[in-house]
Amino acid sequence: MTPFKLTKILNLKEYEKQKALHEYEEARSRFEEVAEKLYHFLKQKEEYEEQHKHQLQLGLAIQHIRSFQQFMVNLQRIIDHYQHLVMQARQHMELKQLKLVELNVEVKKYEKMKEKYDEMMAQHMRMMEQKQMDDLSIQQYCYRETR
Template sequence: MGYHFKFEKIMSVKEREKNEALSAYNDSVKRFEEVAEKLYELLKKKEDLESYQSMKLVSGLPVLEIRHHQQFIVNLQKSIEQYQKMVQNARNHMLFQQEKLMHKNIEVKKFVKMKEKGLHEFLEEVKHVEAKQMDDISIQHFVHRGS
């Protein structure tokens, strides 16, 4: 006679949901990192370009080239703003997935606790039944010896 948890199927469904939530969270973290990395690259490119332009201004730079650099910086700034929004959206999505994962994890832990409690009660009952059987055997043994 073994222990059977009455909510085993529900618990397995909850564990599967938790694993799916973990996968979604990991995907959202990966997406956030990709977008943040691209934003970093754009910011670095803009900084390098501005540094190069400052250096060239000291030694002299044609007006046409200055305009070209400024237009490029303006376009970079637009891309940076777009990626900042994307990073914020990716961060929000990641935080949502994290919250969802925490909720699923709590659900699974509740079922694990219920299973542990049920197993403990089952083992206590088995111990109690075995003790009662031992008492009955002892009494029968004593009665047969005494006669």
Template sequence: MHYQFKFDKILNLKEREKDEALSIYHEAVKKFEAAAEKLYDLLKKKEDMEAYQSSRLVAGLPVQEIRHHQLFLGNLDKTIDYYQKMVINTRKQMSFFQEKLMEKNIEVKKYEKIKEKDFHHFREEIKYTEGKQMDDISIQQFMNRGS
């Protein structure tokens, strides 16, 4: 007797959906990491620029160069603000896709548990049927001896 899970197609579909959700989640993680890394680089650049400007101010710095540095830092601050928002958005997306992945994982686990219980029931039924057949064979052999 061959075992066939009645919800096998649904289980396969749920597994594909889970794999797809995993792929989307990994893509969201990559986007988050890229945005966070860019933000880190910009913050490091700003810190380095401010340290450079401070050291130059001690030695004396022309006004034109001070204006240039202030303009550059202003633009850098705008870029940092943009990437901070991007990091927040990509983190939200990553969390959203993580929740979706967990939901898909739970669905797959439910169907796997159903399959496990169904297979266990199938095996018990086979054991029962085999036992019954063995009893029938034993009765027939006993009856044949008695004849």
């Protein structure tokens, strides 16, 4: 029985698929990390705004209000930066996911080809065995007839 001729290509495609899976997992992890930081800063902003609102009701010095506003401006810059990073990380993750899907389809094609080849070879083996059985039967029949 001859081996599947595209085994090396199938192995290469499987390797590429595993590599792409690893890259996708890294990109997903990076996206989650950046998204969690963004969530943290958004939550922090919300909490500070609540605290400030409560403190305003109690009365605050103008200097405190100005420093709070400056702090919120800086925090908003950080949030904007992380929103941008989240968008970039999402795009990167989606590209890696597309590549993984494409490679998965390629691997499936080669696996299907190998499966068909294996089925063809198994059928060929059954035919050869049947032919051998037929030849044996003919030989036995001839042997009995000549006796």
